[in-house]
Amino acid sequence: MVDSRSEPAWAWPDLHDAQRAVLLEVLINGSASRAELARRTGLSRTSLTRLARDLVELGFLAEGETNAPNGRGRPSEILNLEPSAAQFAGVKLTGEALYAVVTDLQANVIELEEQSLVSRYAPDAVSQIAEIVRGFSASHPRLASVGVCLAGDVEQVRGRSVIVGSHFLGWDNVPLESLVEAETGLPIAMSNDVQALTAAHHWFGAGVGRRSLVLFGLGAGIGAGIVVNDELVRGSHGHPGKVGHIPVRHIGPTCDRGHVGCASAYVTIPAILHNAADTSFERVLERAAAGDRAAQSALDDAGYALGVVVAQLMNVIDPEKVIVTGEGLAVARAGKAAMDIALAEQLDPAFERSEIDVHDFSFADYAWAAAVSAIRRVV
Ligand SMILES: [Zn+2]
Known part of the structure; x- marks a missing residue:
């Protein structure tokens, strides 16, 4: 039996701020020469050389012969991340x-x-x-x-x-x-x-390279994550992105908080099951694909509500990119026509529409x- 409170054999070293800044730069923005890293971090060449040596010794960076992703820089000077560190x-x-x-x-x-x-x-x-x-x-x-x-x-x-x-x-x-x-x-x-x-999509996924981003997670509920100026918006109480109860219609079904016609009354998987009188989201999608009007109507209502919520956040944030994902993302496909109507109705006309990426999802x-x-x- 392993003692659950025993100290791990290896621990992440206590990096100081400048070491962390260089590691973070390579981690997020990729391999680079020392000169390029000095430029990107605002550190002197001398400091950068010392910091890079520290990070190589710690095993986080390795000298590489490969070119930087953008094809510039001298191959012999490139520092690569060591992913297995x-x-x-x-x-x-x-x-x-x-x-x-x-x-x-x-x-x-x-x-x-x-x-x-x-x-x-x-x-x-x-x-x-x-x-x-x-x-x-x-x-x-x-x-x-x-x-x-x-x-x-x-x-x-x-x-x-x-x-x-x-x-x-x-x-x-x-x-x-x-x-x-x-x-x-x-x-x-x-x-x-x-x-x-x-935050994960911003650093490593569908939001890489975007300074502003809004992600919608659809499923049992609907929530939004917001990146502005390369920073995840954390809110003053730690829970921003509460978009679930934005009003959509003045009549219609009621959400669990008693609102008539709010987004949660249409767009969440439990709401879709209720509105389509079914117990399986997959089956609602199959019924709609086979031409069942009640199922398609529930998905259209969900798509319309999603379009309203997306439009409201796009109007407020003006993000470079919108990602729609989560186990309920099929709403953005099966209800796309209705979603597009809501976007056309509600997006500011002066607005140059951001890219909307309906992004494949698994619970992993x-x-x-x-x-x-x-x-x-x-x-
Ligand atoms: Zn509500």
């Missing part, structure tokens, strides 16, 4: 299941595991997360940190992340960061799942996003 665990909790991944330093998934959630009782969930992390640590000795994300509100209380509310898990005020850290001995990053996914994406939050926690 550290590994990161990411866990997504739902009310029923737990999805877990291990990634390398470049956020490439190298292991994936899916388990049924043993119970929604928080100490049981913590034990299950810790057991998975111990397994990952055994096969990946340079596991540096752990990210956990879920649908719910995460707040900082005295410098620690607390789940102040998660409807799907039935949790109130669960100090998950402290609990998982005590069990694993590793630094923990806790996030709302849509916020984590937005949220676990990947949690692993990216673990990378962001230490780098």
